[in-house]
Amino acid sequence: MNAVRRILQQHRPAKRVFARLLSDQSTCRVGVVGVPFEKGQRNTGVSRGPEVLRAAGVIQDLSSFGCDVKDYGDVKYEVVPAGKQLSNMREYDDFAACMEKVSSSVKQVLSDGRLCLSLGGDHSMGVGTIDGHYQAKGDLAVLWIDAHADINTSATSPTGNLHGMPVALLVKELADYWPYLPNMDWQVPMLSIKNIAYIGLRSVDEYERLILEKFGVTAYAMEDVERLGVHEVTQRALEAINPNGERSLHVSFDIDSLDPLEAPSTGTTGVSQLQIITP
Ligand SMILES: NC(=[NH2+])NCCC[C@H](N)C(=O)O
Numbered sequence: 190m191n192a193v194r195r196i197l198q199q200h201r202p203a204k205r206v207f208a209r210l211l212s213d214q215s216t217c218r219v220g221v222v223g224v225p226f227e228k229g230q231r232n233t234g235v236s237r238g239p240e241v242l243r244a245a246g247v248i249q250d251l252s253s254f255g256c257d258v259k260d261y262g263d264v265k266y267e268v269v270p271a272g273k274q275l276s277n278m279r280e281y282d283d284f285a286a287c288m289e290k291v292s293s294s295v296k297q298v299l300s301d302g303r304l305c306l307s308l309g310g311d312h313s314m315g316v317g318t319i320d321g322h323y324q325a326k327g328d329l330a331v332l333w334i335d336a337h338a339d340i341n342t343s344a345t346s347p348t349g350n351l352h353g354m355p356v357a358l359l360v361k362e363l364a365d366y367w368p369y370l371p372n373m374d375w376q377v378p379m380l381s382i383k384n385i386a387y388i389g390l391r392s393v394d395e396y397e398r399l400i401l402e403k404f405g406v407t408a409y410a411m412e413d414v415e416r417l418g419v420h421e422v423t424q425r426a427l428e429a430i431n432p433n434g435e436r437s438l439h440v441s442f443d444i445d446s447l448d449p450l451e452a453p454s455t456g457t458t459g460v461s462q463l464q465i466i467t468p
């Protein structure tokens with residue numbers, strides 16, 4: 190745990206940014222949900238994310254910014270076997286069971302009148318967090334900050350890893366491209382692909398690129414962030430997906446969007462990625 194503390198020491202600037210943002214809200218009420226899930230990809234240790242972030246003081250930090258924080262604990266699930274092998278979707282049974290619980294926990298937090306901070310885990314958790322958010326708030330705008338588009342279907346995925354598929358499961362425009370998914374009847378794709386903006390893309394698969402082009406998805410790659418700056422890119426992204434500010438905003442942040450110098454322990458590192466800059 191000392192290593193985690195050391196890394197956070199180095200990241201005081203990031204904490205200052207959060208503190209400034211949150212102090213603007215006089216009543217900042219937050220609910221924290223842990224999603225210790227790792228079966229959307231192949232590395233072990235990923236599911237320790239919530240435990241490590243809690244041990245590093247995420248709850249205390251939010252409280253010290255003046256937020257009223259309630260920890261809803263970690264999501265637990267029981268597997269109900271689908272009874273058939275789903276092609277090119279590894280660990281499907283665990284995924285379906287876990288995401289149903291994530292969705293209901295996120296919905297609960299939001300219904301309690303709190304902002305929801307969900308800690309992972311792997312990025313397949315976006316299926317649960319966005320579904321729950323949608324159920325509580327209706328029409329959403331999604332900022333997906335990630336080196337990857339995570340918009341493969343089981344037919345296009347080069348790996349069969351579910352962490353590369355969450356966006357394709359969530360958007361209604363791709364609903365017809367999936368087979369019937371047992372134990373996922375609770376999840377109806379409701380999000381419009383037009384209301385998603387990507388920031389930080391660096392590694393997009395061939396078919397993912399086709400999908401992004403076909404639907405004209407708002408996407409800013411790392412080169413755009415380098416050229417325009419992160420403020421301008423974020424502004425443009427929000428204008429595209431939430432021009433009147435009336436949609437509830439969901440931010441899904443994948444740590445592999447950060448430069449490995451900032452976050453070396455992700456499964457999918459690359460060069461030239463987002464950096465934390467002292468404000
Ligand atoms: N959330 C992530 N790290 N996703 C990486 C996905 C990599 C690749 N596109 C795949 O489908 O497997």
Ligand SMILES: [Mn+2]
Nearest residue numbers: 312335339443
């Ligand atoms: Mn991702």
